[in-house]
Amino acid sequence: MTVPSTTSPTLDQRTLRDAFGAFPSGVVAVAASVKGQLTGIAASSFTSVSIEPPLVSFSISTSSSTWPQLREADRVGISVLADHHDVVCRQLAGPREERFAGLPFKVTGNGSVLLDEAVATYDCSIREEIGAGDHVIVLLEVHEVGGGDGEHPLVFHRSAFAKLHRDDLDPARLDGRINGAEVDGGSSDSPAQDHHDAEDAA
Ligand SMILES: Cc1cc2nc3c(=O)[nH]c(=O)nc-3n(C[C@H](O)[C@H](O)[C@H](O)COP(=O)(O)O)c2cc1C
Structure with missing residues (x-):
């Protein structure tokens, strides 16, 4: 169902950008080799959508x-950037001809471009393109997942890069259900398992 858009006279672009920037996210490289040409961008709008499919x-x-070139790719590689990838991220968002210069990556047989030092x-x-205002939501079907050499993800928040302080996360305080997965409230005898469950649910 499409909900009619409304505009508020108080909702100027600066206010909206600041509000969007309050939401922290990871950053991914979206990249492919199309007819032998490397193409891609850095994107913080990546999100998981469905498990099945x-x-x-x-x-x-x-x-x-x-996008006009990238959307022609048979396969598109998504690489979750690691916390040392701040410069790489800027490079992938910069001038097109320099985006892949000096980066360690591999091109799969299907043309996906995957960064070596990604976290995943x-x-x-590409399954569907959904027009959404000044953006297109690109829905992708996942055929394969892999782990990279990177350990910790890069975090993007309020137009700046940050690191995730995992030590601050206390799984015992994650009560209830997250994304449909049961999260133990800390009553288990196995704190290590609790931590794992919380990660699965995230
Ligand atoms: C941290 C970060 C996140 C970004 N996220 C997005 C995004 O989600 N969607 C998008 O269209 N561009 C995003 N960009 C901008 C693109 O990486 C790229 O600079 C932009 O698409 C312009 O290049 P192009 O004309 O070659 O597409 C982001 C840039 C940075 C630095």
Whole structure:
């Protein structure tokens, strides 16, 4: 169902950008080799969507000069950037001809471009494009997942990069259910298992 859009006279773009920036996210490289040409962007709009079937999404600006080429890819690689990838992220968002210069990556047989030092990788194909205002929501089917050499993810928050302080996460305080997965409230005899459950649910 499409809900009619409303505009508020008090909702200026700066206010909206600040509000969107309050939500922290990871950053991914979305990249492919199309007809022998490397193409891709950095994107913080990546999110998991469905387990069955396995689906993920990201949003891309309708003004993107990369999307017309990237959308032609048979397979698209998603690489979750690691916390040492701040410079890499800026490079992937910078001038198109320099985006992959000096980066360690591999191109799969299907044309997905996956960064070596990512925290995780997804080999995907584009399933649907959904117009959404000044962006297109790109729904991707996941065919394969992998782990990279990276350990901790890069975090993007309020237009700046940050690191995740895992030590601050206390799984015992995650009561109830998250994303449909039962999260133990800390009553288990096995704290290590609790921690794992919380990670699964995240
Ligand atoms: C941290 C970060 C996150 C970004 N996330 C997105 C995103 O989710 N969607 C998007 O369209 N562009 C995003 N960009 C911008 C793109 O990486 C890229 O700079 C932009 O698409 C312009 O390049 P193009 O014309 O080649 O597409 C992001 C940039 C940075 C630095």
